[in-house]
Amino acid sequence: MLRQVASRGLAVLRGAAASQRTCAARVFSSSSSDLHEQIRRLGPLSREYSTALNLHRNTTDNNPEVPFEFTQANLERVKEVLSHYPKNYKQSGIIPLLDLAQQQNGGWLSISSMNKIAEIVGVAPIRVYEVATFYSMFNRQKVGTYHLLVCGTTPCMLRGSRDIEAALLKHLGVDRNEVTADGKFSVGEMECMGCCVNAPMIVVADYSNGVEGFTYNYFEDLTPERVVEIVEAYRKGEKPKHGTQNPERLNCGPAGGLTTLLGEPKPPPCRDLSAC
């Protein structure tokens, strides 16, 4: 729903944006066919950001009235987290506490959980909202039992992450940051997760076993077909093998076995220390 509103807003903007572009483009191109070519190449006119909406709207399951308390076990962990920081810098614990709250809350942070953390570390709630909105790993809307995060950063994008996302969205019949009707799956975007060598990749945040059994696994070297298979495996309650999906590869080694470094590597040439 929010998304629809947002995209409607963007449609209105499009007019203004287009005239902006016309002016700017005029600087660079001499003929009008050039101009049209340029505009065509611009691709989608709206900009999408990996962070979801930066504001909170009360809903029945997410409003300040809905209570949130850390479980007894987690309260211990809260103490443990806070013990890492000096007493007057309790707010340093915001990130680990948000993470804890997110796990406890089934993968997303309700407004009351953020308020609770603000109370624990003794800052104004807005300071916690600032942190939570900054990191795209914190979900401020409900997510599915399996939250699928598609890496959208340059290397993955070049290797086809947009197709991966499109396949996922089409298969699940949802929009980005939307949960399927059965509450099982949701898709989000994430920035580079340091796995570019096996791009494109997604990560699956798996809340099916609660806080204790929470897993956060990478699936690499994906194709649009393979990613759908993974989803289906999860749907059946299986735990598909994570890591690279290219059978020819071992971890992030080259496909088809090593091509270099086949023998014992030579030690680095050392200075003759005794000579000095």
Added chain:
Amino acid sequence: MAPRCRRYPLPLPRSSTGSGSRRFSFSPVDSSSAAESGVAGSTSRALHSGVAWYAGIRGKFYEGKQSSDFYKWGSGLSLGGVRHARVASMAAVGAKFEAKPEDCIEVSVDGKDVTIAKGMTVLQACEVAGVDIPRFCYHPRLSIAGNCRMCLVEVEKTPKPVASCAMPALPGMKIKTTTPLVKKAREGVMEFLLINHPLDCPICDQGGECDLQDQSMVYGSDRGRFIEAKRSVVDKNLGPLVKTVMTRCIQCTRCVRFASEIAGVQDLGVLGRGGAEEIGTYVERLMVSELSGNVIDICPVGALTAKPSAFTARSWELKSTESIDVSDAIGANIRIDSRGPEVMRILPRLNEEVNEEWISDKARFAYDGLKRQRLNEPLIRSADGQLEPVSWARALKTVAEAALKVNPDQMAAIAGKLSDAEAMMALKDLMNRLGCERLWVEGNGEDTVADLRSNYLVNSTIAGLENTDACLLVGTELRIEAPLLNHRLRKAVRNLRAKVGVVGPETELHFKAEHLGNNAEVLASIAEGKHPFAQTLSKAKFPSIVVGSGVLQRSDKEAVLAAVQTISQNANVIRDDWNGYNFVLLNAAQAAGLDLGFVPGSRATVGDKSSIKFLYLLGADDLTPEDIPVDAFVVYQGHHGDRSAYRADVILPGVAYSEKEGTFENTEGRTQQTSPAVPTVGDARDDWKIIRALSELAGVKLPYDTLNGVRARMLAVAPNLFRVDELEPATPLPKESLPEVKAKLESSPFKRAIENFYMTDPISRASKTMAQSTAAFSRS
């Protein structure tokens, strides 16, 4: 000769409450000299806030001249680990800073050597050298964020341009601001800033006074290369005063820092990141602060503008008049911007000693009340009870006749909250000549004695309150009664960790304060030294007490004031070098009224109002119609058809502060004058002139015909009212001469002096904006 420089007040450690998860952090630049210069221990610790940028440090400082004995300076430096050092004008304390060459360093800016204080930033060094550095996020009164990058300069031997606002200047640094690298860096930053900026200057209220517009003209490139779609940001609802167009925001975070550091409301934040970053409150929430309008001034672009004056005027078509605010007793310095006969907006003027560069929302936005409900012709109540327009001559004659018919004992005159000293002088003279001594100023109470000036002023001075390290608030809701004084106290709490105790109604003050209770017993126990806060006060180096003038409305006010005196003696609040006894007045007219002796004379009957047969109201509206005897003849002289005008028998239209030249004294005893910004309305006349004309008809002609004549008369009565823009400190009373007080403390709680901050006087009561603010922000 060694370079001369005045002692640099040292940075104090940052408190942990500082907000901001994304801020640069430096270790203190110079911790060794902190101990050496003994900042914390010296009586003169105090000291100036970040005025370097404004107060003309440029030139003055590096030439080593002292413009006045009390001219002190400091840097508005506040790096991550270093916080603003403060200097207040300590006229009463008389602290002086001597040159200390070892606290100075030399740097070169564009080949020119300048001597600056240790701990200043590169940007401040450039200021000293007279070189302008473009900036957006840096603001001398806020902490340093270093996030706009507009202030990039080149420093020799550094590989990259450095953000000068966040970089401490080091000895021998060679700073360059005119190199091609700097030019390119500025153009690049500007191009990035404009990527997401809508460039809608023609429909933007900031147009013509926009930092982004100006700086892109000077430092930007003449074309951009961005041809993608711009982003748009949802506007936020901050209430009826601040309008937001968030797509224009450049994320300088000044407003966020202002809200949390100055206003003390932790509502605004930076949400999201990268291209999606935006300023907001995350949850639906208004910005509730008496100082919220100031974010409009500090926002360098048109993202935050004034809602009431949206789309009404362009900055270049306005005429600016420097004046004084009268909505409270602080006397904030303002600039009235007008077009033709209309006040279009009100902005603050810089005055370090009074309002710095802030004003309250009431001062800023109540001006639309000046256009409503104005009295513009003399009116007389006819036999059928209707008010009918008449000529001045007839109106004055009616008043004179009525006055002469009444026994002087049955007359009374009340000066309203907004009365200027000239009008009060004339009215006092007139009433005295008629034999009446029953006079008072609204808010001062009907039986106040004005013998001791130090008893009714903020003796620490407004700026001096920043230096207190323990403060007792008695019967005052400081945030509502005097938001700017509350801000000074807030600074003391933030910077010096001052302890604040409150005896009186419980209010959110936006800083940490201990509510000790709301009854006189607590006060008595502090006075007897039994209460722990008594120890806090006596241990403090600069203890202070702030008494609200709501206390004057209590029947046991003498006992309360006596208890406060005892506390102040026990804690040594009044010393030769420090006077922390502060009495906060509520209204602009009060201090001058007391100085002029606009108080009941010794022969006046006090209290019972039923004997009044002739009542002269000079814009006074606090009496309810029931208070005024049915058979009394009521003259209402004022500019608004406010409450009391309905009861008046004769209405004499006066002028509002925006239309006259009037003298006002603020709550610390500083005399200031308003200047006429717009013409008077209709047939209205200057207040003192009306009274002067009346005196002639009543046969007691006052001996002055010109404004200077009235002022000469004021000079005779209260010489300080003649010395404009000067603070006249009160001489504290020697302790022995305190009068013996027999009255007993009563147990009733202290009442709120102001129920609704937004509507306190005839102008703000007539203002639509203030009515909207009341609806949006009023406390439950």
